[in-house]
Amino acid sequence: MSNNKAIHNPNGGWDVRGGGGRVSVHADTQAGAIDRARQIVRNGGGGEFVASNGGAGRTIVGKNGTIGSVDGKSGGTPSTQNKRAYDVTVEREGRWWVFEIPELDTAGQARNLAEVSDEARGIISAWEHVDIDSVAVSVTVKATEDARTEWQQAEAELAAAQAHANEVKRAVVIKLRRKGLTADDTGRVLGISKQRVFQIEKDKTRAS
Known part of the structure; x- marks a missing residue:
């Protein structure tokens, strides 16, 4: 079973790491890393991958913890549907804006508030395996x-x-x-x- 992980790189971006912690792919965004991890798992014959926002002691696993629970909705092909809105909460942590998507129990980060919406939509698109244009978000800034x-x-x-x-x-x-x-x-x-x-x-x- 594949055991790839999409993990935040403290120097910026996200790494896809295989067994033994070896970095196999680097991506600028969590959504990109998740997508590459999914491809690696699929090419390896199936299994699971884990996405972690790193440093917060929190591990996020897609839905039931397996890649199949994410991909099974559309047979591996992104679908375009009526826009669905997701709530996103965000707060400042150090140099980053860290946001959470409670409905999916997943998280991400952005350099500034202007990027939060697009980053969150990208992650939702990757987790739910739907076209990004079908995703809308409502962003609430915490502690303000x-x-x-x-x-x-x-x-x-x-x-x-x-x-x-x-x-x-x-x-x-x-x-x-x-x-x-x-x-x-x-x-x-x-x-x-x-x-x-x-x-x-x-x-x-x-x-x-």
């Missing part, structure tokens, strides 16, 4: 709740501060106008156009 909350609070504070500033500016314009200054003179005092003076007088929400 605090950052989002802080950002939203800052946005709210900025909006409140701007609204207050607008009220103060309008009050200044109204005070000068009530002293008998023309719109032109008011604008010259404040460094704005007389058209802007008229606008501020009429619009409470846009004084800036």
Whole structure:
């Protein structure tokens, strides 16, 4: 029985290793390594392979643990079907974005967030043996709740501060106008156009 493993290389990419840990193939992505491992197993007359994300102490085996459970769906030929969505969770670990696909109990990594979707779709395509164009993913970034909350609070504070500033500016314009200054003179005092003076007088929400 073949015992090939698709294992993350700490220097980048993924290795397909046979018995004794010998590297037989190197690929840039986990999906590519899985695909090559599948080919090696098939050419060797069947068996199983293991994919590991390395360093996390987690081993992932396709479905029931055998290559047959992955390939048997379509007789070895990728199939195109209506798009199916998979949930993907991702978080930062060192220099990589490490993501998980809970439904398949498998994982992968990407250099940046922009690559997560394509990398995940490639892995799903390899595991499920379907055309990548039939796969859609919904990516959720973990451990960013605090950052989002802080950002939203800052946005709210900025909006409140701007609204207050607008009220103060309008009050200044109204005070000068009530002293008998023309719109032109008011604008010259404040460094704005007389058209802007008229606008501020009429619009409470846009004084800036």
